[in-house]
Amino acid sequence: MATSTISEFKTLLSNLLKARFPYLYISTWEEERALSVIESVVKDEALIKTPRKLFTWSITKGMAEWGKKGTEETKVPMNALQFIENFDEPAVFVMKDFHIFFGAQHSRPDHQVIRKIRDLLPLLKRSRNPKNVIFVSPILAIPNELQKDVTIIDFDLPTFQEIKNVLKEMVIANRNSGRIMIDLSPEDEERLAKAALGLTLHEAENAFARAMVQDGRLDRNDVEVILEEKRQIIKKSEILEFIKSDLNIEDVGGLENLKRWLKKRNKSWLDSAKRYGLPAPKGVLITGVPGCGKSLIAKAISAMWKLPLLRLDLGKIFSGIVGSSEENMRKAIKTVEAISPAILWIDEIEKGFSGLSSSGDSGTSSRIFGTFLTWMQEKTKPVFVVATANNIDSLPAELMRKGRFDEIFFVDLPTKKERKEIFLLHLRKRLKDPEVIGDFQITDAVLEHLANLTEGYVGAEIEQIVISALFDAFSEERSLRLEDLERAIKNTVPLSVTQAEQIRRIREWANVRAVAATPNEDRMDYQKQSSKYEISPSSDEMDIKFARGGRAVDF
Template sequence: MSVLYHILLLYEGDLFVGATKTIEITLSNLLKARFPYLYIQTWEEDRILSVIRNVATNEELIKTPRSLFTWRLTTGLVDSQGEIVSNSSNHQQQALQALDYLMKYDGPCIAVMQDFHIYFGGKGKLPDVEVIRKLRDMILTMKHSFHPKNIFFTSPFLNLPDDLQKDVTIVDFKLPTNKEIMAVLDEMIAINEQSGRISINLQPEDKERLSKAALGLTLSEAENAFARAMVEDGILDADDVQVILEEKEQIIKKTGILEFVTSDLKMEDIGGLENLKRWLAKRNKSWLDSAREYGLPAPKGVLITGVPGGGKSLISKAISSMWHLPLLRLDMGKIFSGIVGSSEENMRKAIYTAEAIAPSILWIDEIEKGFSGLNGSGDSGTSSRIFGQFLTWMQEKTAPVFVIATANNISGLPPELMRKGRFDEIFFVDLPTLRERKEILHVHLKKRLTSPRVTGAFNITDEVLQRLADLCDGFVGAEIEQLVIDALFEAYANDRPVLYEDFERAIQNTVPLSITQAEQIRSIREWANVRAVTATPKEDIEPYTAQPKGEPEKANDIRFTRGGRTIDF
């Protein structure tokens, strides 16, 4: 007997009373009210069959217990004892004969028709008119029959012909709850304790992390993920969250809209931005039950704006590592499609997927490009509809999906996106300060200077970092990384260890964005002064001039102070 089957049997006990009570009450009320046709979209056939079986036989839920029949194209109509009562080699006749048998059955019954949507048409195929007509003919008979009868249609896809739109009731059957997944994990741990083959090293909080990480998976997928985590190294511990996230990656790949971003980037690999890092660190674990004890909601998200190359994308990737949550990148280009109406459906699909595997992080890079031109009429209002759909979800979402959006040109964003309630906070990433430049230099030098042949007599000392940081005043993080690479290329081309002079030369040969885009940076800072919080802590902030040190003053030299409200977190 598989673990999953054993867990499903527990539905008949008290373990899942709280978790399944809502769906059981919903189904029992619909059955008692004699709704003839109920449609449930789900991949979990065994799980929904277990719930329906419990409702059909539980006199506390339904006054008249009912016989349960199941139908599949491969088996025909099968009764609760596993006996085939109706079957045919002709596909159409098989469906018609099964429906005839149910109508003639002398007693209350429920039939679960699995993948019956094949007769409903769709995707270029016409519906089977004879089967559809048969279903419509049966409606009044089922409603007024002395013996109550109901038919469930279960399928991974929602597919209804227009003829049945008014006669079929769609029932929402959600993916397993955290409590259900926790029960699977507990059962697998209990079974392992009998054999002792796997070492279990989990605290209560670790178990909650594992079960929360598996949200969005079916019970079968969760069981497979936990089993894989156990056998990979013979240990089940908190680090196995990563294995669960890898299983979730399969779900994302199948959507074709969202991208599952894997990164080993850590917060300590990013120099500076300590204010933003502290804000994020305080919200770590906020989706766990322990946060509910403080009455805290899951954070909605954060908008990060600032100069290009300042580390906005890097810190977005590092959040996933800090929080141990899957990072999903939403490509707005994949949302928009040439088929009328498909863009809106793509956005709904992306949102549904992000919520299905929650808790998760949804990353929208350069969001201003995706929502630009909202006032134009070139796309017949598609952009405006998608934007409104996204805003409504941002405001009303209850699933723990943390949205992190980055933007270079903040003026291109509509004001309604930035009002309170959409994002928890708006952070401004400025040009790095002296202390931040030293940290960025140290990160990249330490990362690349690993070979004694390359390092030679060059040592990463505080004095060297200070001098280089002074020289690259006005450089963004991406430019600092590139100057380190340029210096190493110089040493590589001459087949010698790197020298301090190589870094000086690389700095002198670089014209930073603070010079080429001084006006744009000044505009961004003016906007951020009253609308955003600086990602740099107050103690690190220093006045900045756009003229790099070591160069002569110019008459048209542009000077401006740093932008963003200075709030410490």
């Protein structure tokens, strides 16, 4: 949190305490940091008017006044709640890890404790002196009986300034000791602090410490060490995954319309964009024929924009093993916002949000979907969402409404020009050894010939054709030949044949709902060249010539 955000949290907390909200819930891993902020609020007369005593409770120490020892008998939760009932001075009671009595993560709820909490409710509201209870826990778990009585307060992860302060303290301490060589300019310190965004203060401190001890120095090159530590920590959540990509946007063949759209929005989250009154772009939904480069585009955007790429696994959001589904989504959103600007990639989004109308999960899917849609519509942090989808029939209609995504792009079967580019990319990528190249030359005539033979083939199929041809050459210990590629093409049955009806259905949907990722001039050229698949709708194959999907909009 920036200083203004800390101030906002303190103001919100003080208002809730003054309004005598009986039960508040702060879900955070940063117990010490949360307690420090709570302590500063309850002692600040300017915020709370009536200063209050601060008590903390844990199952190991019992109920203890701030800075003092707890009592043995109050380790029992019922006795601790009785202590709150009998205490007759202005006070705030912080209950640590009380979720274990609420039935979190498949544990059995303690109904006697829950009943006692409900019995306390009118007493807290009518108490002569104000008293409030704050539950602090890394897990958000509220039993159904208390759903209407507990108010949840968001406690954000530390922001750039807080992490920078931790870094400065560590730098000063190590400069005084002389054990670690510090070679950081103010700009380098900023880069390291930004690299640690999304971590708790404790995790950030550990990451900086690791960078220092790794080679006995701390300099600008340690950004990668911080990011690696960050990847490991995020990986523990099992929901968000860091994707490291060294792809370039030029490594994606074709799709020039989509590329131009993306290039125009590069750096739009920086302060320079504010001069034009521009908001940060929300994201894109990329749908289309399987194997045509949708996932590749997501990785290329990260490399082009030089932003971290996080993949959200919707399957694990709904996993009971990881924890509460609603809490999983909430924490995933908070984490990706904390490290913004960033790119959030949701692959095959239709699989995660299919079957929303069914009641088999007691409405959990609908609530998760609603949370995600609301965030997409109202988010202010620069998080660019890249969602990919193959089966458009499963996409909920609400997802396509204006305001969720900036644009919906349709990726069709590659045109002749695009197929030439894809062949060129994969041949150049793999043909490095002069003995493997031999007499084979990547000329425009060769690319033209291969593109003509692969009408109706997707990019993934073209890649496998190149690999298959190289395996033929490898097995005979010779250089690559054109006939190897021709044979591989002949032995491949393209998706445009095996999934003709599905592709036709995708195109019909895209004609009115999506923008073509391929520019109009390339599509027209494709239609002029195409004749092989010009067939009637009743045929078993795909009508490629006149059924190109996606609206003809050029950027």
